[in-house]
Amino acid sequence: MRRIAPLLDNQVTDESLYLGRRTFLKNSATAALVAGLPLFPGCGNDGNAKAEAAISETRPLAEITPAPARFRVDEPQTPESDATTYNNFYEMGTGKDDPARNAHLLRSEPWSVTVEGEVARPGVIPLEDFLRPHPLEERIYRLRCVEAWSMVIPWVGIPLGDVLRRLEPTSKAKYVAFETLLDPEQLPGQKRRVLDWPYREGLRIDEAMNPLALLAVGMYGRTLPGQNGAPLRLVVPWKYGFKSIKSIVRIRLQEEEPATSWNLSAPREYGFNANVNPEVSHPRWSQARERRIGDWSKRPTLPFNGYAEQVAGLYAGMDLRRNF
């Protein structure tokens, strides 16, 4: 793993030092809160402590190409502590703080990705080999959840299009299908059939080739924490967050549109396209506005999450109301 080799120890601030300080602050806050905590899942500090443990298991990433202007949102970044403790990753539990609590069960090393279907170079590829040919790039993107909240996250990854080109799709490759790891021991949320596991997502090949589409291996300059989809996840910033599948073990190129998990679960509510669109409401809530994590009030949601200039052309002539 050449490019995600850790920095030398003496180049990095001793993490136990600053974690120690934060733990102290948290504990003084805990002292103020006594009984009744189990009834307040949002209030427990346990999740945060575990999340910090999980963050500390990530490693700093080196040799990252900084994001050029077109891949860099000029808005304040969401604090790392929020982005790593407020997660929808049902494989690790359905509560927002469950993934941070359960992430330690996921063994993201060693990892391999199965590439199959309409490609010239299929195979079961160890993650290091999968990543080696590509320089790591930083991308600072908005993330818009279908639940009407959003974040701004500095990702580290490799453009999906570059990876696909290297795998050489055949002329029949019209779609890319992705699958998350299926292992209820590592992903205890899979013990309950909340969704039809394994989690599946997919893109049209032209969407996958768009330079915005990223295969992320890190965030905030470090490898991905488990709760954010370690060690490899998709980031498709113009679509609702559920399209950005986590902990990917399988990439399949195929001619037919793949079945996708949320669409299978509730086809009226979650489409295959799932482009961020303030004008098309979810059946149970409006998508016109969103709460940026950290804000008390909501702000207007932008068409294609603000990336219309780069992606609207992919959907020219398409009825976005029908193809939500």
Next chain:
Amino acid sequence: MKVGDRPVRIGVAIAGLVPGAFLAAAAVGDRLGADPVEAILHESGEWALRFLLLSLCMTPLQRWLGAPGLIRHRRTLGLLAFGYAAIHFSIYLSLDLGFDFGALAEDLTERPFIAIGFAALLGLTPLALTSSRRAIRKLGKRWQRLHRLVYLAVFLAAIHFLWSAKADLLEPGIYAGFAALLLALRVVGRAGQKPADYARLARAEARPGSGQP
């Protein structure tokens, strides 16, 4: 001292305010996680449903435990439920909708799960307004009929919670099951025995310093 006596009732009222106080303290102290608005919305709604269900437990519990006076807690518990529901709605209207009444109208007309929650709150409102001793005395038999609205309200509230869930129905399912059980007990209770004279009970409840009804 009996279970329904005034000091006990005051204790229940104070205990009922504790979750709200914790929630407020956690909000001020930034201990509600990344999305405090969502946390307050969720917690206030859930506490409203909890107190509503608790208030409905009093009558069957009184019968089974033979603890007369338990039903005198219904008013406190019902008012707590209404209070948490009102906070739930206020947070939604202010922080979620930013007092955009057009958006409220759109939600109420186009999103049945929100309309149902709103209807539950509307159902509780006249009950809260007629919970005073004066109102009970004044309305007499009609008070009893009016307060059957609580069955509709708990039914709507349980559906509202269930319908708000994305995929994991476990927790709202448990509440809905409990609500269904309590409603079923009323039906069975009515069929199996002489109906209780709730108006008389309510009048007794209203008499200051009176013992058990």
